[in-house]
Amino acid sequence: MTPLTRCLFALVLLPLLNGCSSAAYYSQLADGQWQILKARKPVATVIADPQQPPALREHLAKAQAARTFASQHLHLPDNQSYRLYVDLKRPYVVWNVFATAEFSLNPVTHCFPIAGCVAYRGYYAQGAARGAAALQRQQGMDVLVSGVEAYSTLGWFDDPILNSMLNWGDERLATLIFHELAHQRFYLKDDTEFNESFASFVEQQGTRQWRTYQGLPPSGSAGLEQRDQFMGLVLDTRKRLQQLYAQPLPAAEMRQRKAAEFERLRREYRQLRDHQWAGNNRYDLWINSPMNNAKLLPFGLYDQWVPAFAALFKHSGGDWQVFYAEVEKLGKLPLLQRRAALQQWTTRA
Known part of the structure; x- marks a missing residue:
């Protein structure tokens, strides 16, 4: 060629x-x-x-050890x-x-x-x-x-x-390999949320199994809990902004209330950081940089359906081949039916 x-x-x-x-x-x-x-x-x-x-x-x-594990154990x-x-x-x-x-x-x-x-x-x-x-x-x-x-x-x-x-170290490289190979395993045209949530789940579950395979203990729960709490703040802000943008308000008022929502996000984050995280400032750089709608997009794109895929994996008995077959079935559904099914799996989770 x-x-x-x-x-x-x-x-x-x-x-x-x-x-x-x-x-x-x-x-x-x-x-x-x-x-x-x-x-x-x-x-x-x-x-x-x-x-x-x-x-x-x-x-x-x-x-390369992680790469071999990905094919032999995560299929x-x-x-x-x-x-x-x-x-x-x-x-x-x-x-x-x-x-x-x-x-x-x-x-x-x-x-x-x-x-x-x-x-x-x-x-x-x-x-x-x-x-x-x-x-x-x-x-x-x-x-x-x-x-x-x-x-x-x-x-x-x-x-x-x-x-x-x-x-970001050996484990982060392994997780990236799992994530990107998941896109090769299954990719659904015109549904970024589905694709990225699927790959993110494969990354997360694959990492758990990779640690077990190496004889390592599970990852510490504190960091994961903080990540989930932070994402919860961001997703709550998204919901409030969506409700705001649906209202027939003058542009000046809409702009003012939009800015107020971003300030609320910063305020709630600082309260969480100072009172529950003992001052851990891992997200300070993100929260203190300029805010806008586009900055919130990756959160919804990469994580929205991860709980649904987790529930589907459990339903598949932890069998990767069965899980992938179920994912392919979901991918064949029309968009609205697929999202309804994913919502049902999320509810189960």
């Missing part, structure tokens, strides 16, 4: 893509993916190279994905740009025939992402630029381990 053909395939198949007609946008996507493809090296080669940093070699060796795809390595020389592989209207929590979506509609646009250069975000802000949109450590090409290419995936 020629480089040009590979680029065109990347252009067509990447889940980052959307319906944008801009030649520059498509060009940067094709070039970015091609740069990753041609820079891939077998992880085994990197591990065997004495000139590579010992910490990197050790990190990758542990990642995730057994291919060359995450058995290759690329050093991007940057902290993120892409930067996603999320946007909403000023008084809406519905994301501006971008659609593509293969990947379907997604709630963001991806850029391989941070400057390009910031430029696109600036143009949307000029149009009165709420915008978020978010760096991404990894993404899946849904099995069309052998996705490598990226240096951007190595920042």
